[in-house]
Amino acid sequence: MNLILRPVAAEFAKILSTRMWWILALVLFGYIALLAGGLSALFGGVESGAISPDSMNSGGGAGLSTLGSLPPLIYSFAASVGYVFPVLLGALATTGEFRHQTLTPTFLATPRRDRVLGAKTIALFVVGAVLGLVGLAASVGVGALVFNGFGIDPLLADGETWALIGRTVLAMALWAVIGVGLGVLVPSQVASIVIVLAFTQFIEPLLRFASTFTEVTADIGKFLPGAASDALVGASFFTLASPGGSVLEPWQGGLVLLAYGLLATGFGYLISWKRDVT
Amino acid sequence: MPIGAVIEFSNITKRFGQTTAVNDLSFTVEPGRVTGFLGPNGAGKTTTLRMLLGLVTPTSGTATFGGLRYRDLPRPLDTVGAALEAASFHPGRTASNHLGVYTLAAGLPRTRVAEVLQLVGLAEHADQRVGGYSLGMRQRLGLAYSLLGDPGVLVLDEPINGLDPEGIKWIRGFLSSMAAEGRTVLVSSHLLSEVQQSVDDVIIIAKGELVHSGPLSSLDTNVAPQVIVDSPTRETLIAALTDAGLAFTSGRTGLIVAVPDPGQVGHIAFAAGVELSVLHRQKAGLEDSFLALVEGGDSL
Numbered sequence: 106m107n108l109i110l111r112p113v114a115a116e117f118a119k120i121l122s123t124r125m126w127w128i129l130a131l132v133l134f135g136y137i138a139l140l141a142g143g144l145s146a147l148f149g150g151v152e153s154g155a156i157s158p159d160s161m162n163s164g165g166g167a168g169l170s171t172l173g174s175l176p177p178l179i180y181s182f183a184a185s186v187g188y189v190f191p192v193l194l195g196a197l198a199t200t201g202e203f204r205h206q207t208l209t210p211t212f213l214a215t216p217r218r219d220r221v222l223g224a225k226t227i228a229l230f231v232v233g234a235v236l237g238l239v240g241l242a243a244s245v246g247v248g249a250l251v252f253n254g255f256g257i258d259p260l261l262a263d264g265e266t267w268a269l270i271g272r273t274v275l276a277m278a279l280w281a282v283i284g285v286g287l288g289v290l291v292p293s294q295v296a297s298i299v300i301v302l303a304f305t306q307f308i309e310p311l312l313r314f315a316s317t318f319t320e321v322t323a324d325i326g327k328f329l330p331g332a333a334s335d336a337l338v339g340a341s342f343f344t345l346a347s348p349g350g351s352v353l354e355p356w357q358g359g360l361v362l363l364a365y366g367l368l369a370t371g372f373g374y375l376i377s378w379k380r381d382v383t
Numbered sequence: 384m385p386i387g388a389v390i391e392f393s394n395i396t397k398r399f400g401q402t403t404a405v406n407d408l409s410f411t412v413e414p415g416r417v418t419g420f421l422g423p424n425g426a427g428k429t430t431t432l433r434m435l436l437g438l439v440t441p442t443s444g445t446a447t448f449g450g451l452r453y454r455d456l457p458r459p460l461d462t463v464g465a466a467l468e469a470a471s472f473h474p475g476r477t478a479s480n481h482l483g484v485y486t487l488a489a490g491l492p493r494t495r496v497a498e499v500l501q502l503v504g505l506a507e508h509a510d511q512r513v514g515g516y517s518l519g520m521r522q523r524l525g526l527a528y529s530l531l532g533d534p535g536v537l538v539l540d541e542p543i544n545g546l547d548p549e550g551i552k553w554i555r556g557f558l559s560s561m562a563a564e565g566r567t568v569l570v571s572s573h574l575l576s577e578v579q580q581s582v583d584d585v586i587i588i589a590k591g592e593l594v595h596s597g598p599l600s601s602l603d604t605n606v607a608p609q610v611i612v613d614s615p616t617r618e619t620l621i622a623a624l625t626d627a628g629l630a631f632t633s634g635r636t637g638l639i640v641a642v643p644d645p646g647q648v649g650h651i652a653f654a655a656g657v658e659l660s661v662l663h664r665q666k667a668g669l670e671d672s673f674l675a676l677v678e679g680g681d682s683l
């Protein structure tokens with residue numbers, strides 16, 4: 106048992122002994138709090154009549170009620186917007202080992218490299234879940250406060266809300282695992298970061314949008330990682346904004362995300378992790 | 384007290400594509416002695432050490448510690464301590480946390496961190512981020528890592544690089560004391576003079592092949608000794624030597640005569656009534672033998 110617990114403990118210590126994790130957590134919190142606070146105030150204002158629907162260009166409040174219940178939408182920002190943070194942390198944790206040549210002391214202390222990568226995956230899964238909690242503290246904390254202010258039920262007594270919170274934590278944890286996979290697949294730190302940012306902020310949203318044009322592509326598009334993540338969480342602005350898109354069941358979304366993470370890590374193990382450390 | 388294991392390389396070869404970095408290398412390193420692993424830059428020293436430590440997979444052959452490959456050691460850091468040339472640190476981590484990570488990985492007590500930092504003289508910089516360390520401090524931290532498990536075998540790649548004179552003196556004493564305790568100490572360097580004062584045995588490679596192995600003194604016999612002689616009246620000395628039929632060349636400090644025995648030269652001078660100001664035997668420096676061996680590798 107020690108054979109896997111020890112490297113896991115070491116991987117946790119690696120993450121916690123540099124500043125990256127709390128810088129990312131802080132930025133995640135601020136970003137989601139701003140977004141959740143701003144949008145819940147806007148929607149809450151419209152819904153409660155404090156803001157006149159006419160002042161919005163989008164055709165008014167009638168459209169908003171078709172978006173379904175507001176709180177889950179706002180709460181889901183933690184993952185649907187915040188998922189880039191655990192991916193980054195996972196990718197940095199892996200690529201940092203290549204960049205700073207810490208693979209040498211790591212593999213000297215634990216010569217079984219598969220155990221090291223497994224330990225890293227476990228540690229990042231947990232830290233990703235913690236980032237999920239941070240994101241939720243922002244989206245649920247700030248969102249519920251604002252909804253309360255507008256007299257809208259924040260649905261915190263609703264079991265479905267708590268299920269969504271649980272699925273969000275799981276999604277964030279899985280994203281961190283995907284980050285680890287990306288890091289071993291693309292060990293260059295700069296390349297990895299560019300891929301994360303370009304893919305999550307630009308390429309995937311475009312692909313998801315484009316895939317909704319035909320039924321065939323929509324069936325493929327729902328397997329994109331971001332779409333799978335939204336399916337797992339069960340609510341997202343993106344899904345609601347393109348109602349034509351087909352969506353996976355939450356458990357399917359979770360499995361698809363897990364598959365991305367494990368496939369990337371598995372191929373990365375063969376491509377870079379097992380190679381000579383020179 | 385940790386007991387050193389015998390390091391054994393047998394027919395180890397590493398090819399990177401078309402280039403052969405290490406070719407069919409076989410030698411052993413004994414406990415209780417400091418062994419210098421020497422060769423010019425690019426000779427394959429680092430690749431050989433990395434194969435020994437399981438970081439580079441050999442194309443063929445094996446390298447073992449007491450018969451076990453590194454990856455098969457039940458407690459690697461307790462058996463072998465290694466410090467490799469590359470600075471392997473996250474710059475944002477403190478020295479103490481850097482070492483702490485690996486005590487966790489190896490199941491060692493965290494108290495070892497302060498102990499090894501004390502041992503290498505970094506105690507007061509323990510909580511400083513490694514990014515601000517000088518090259519010499521990084522070398523010491525690498526050494527501290529190698530000592531975490533109090534191992535019986537030390538494998539150090541160019542440990543003297545970047546150390547100040549005080550550090551060099553310290554590490555020489557340190558290596559000798561480690562060997563005196565019965566540990567196996569393997570130290571690589573591209574300069575013989577750097578380790579000459581602390582090594583008992585030498586393994587010399589060039590272009591990935593073994594060119595010499597044995598005790599340090601075995602390097603002595605490789606180049607014939609010469610006699611240096613000079614006189615206030617050098618012309619008479621030249622005449623005497625020429626008459627005696629000895630070959631010589633002019634050096635900076637006198638005439639260099641290609642005979643091993645100063646007595647023979649002294650006798651010739653005495654017989655010819657030449658006053659001498661200098662007469663001694665000069666061993667070719669170990670460095671010269673080393674260079675001759677290493678350059679011999681070039682012609683292969």
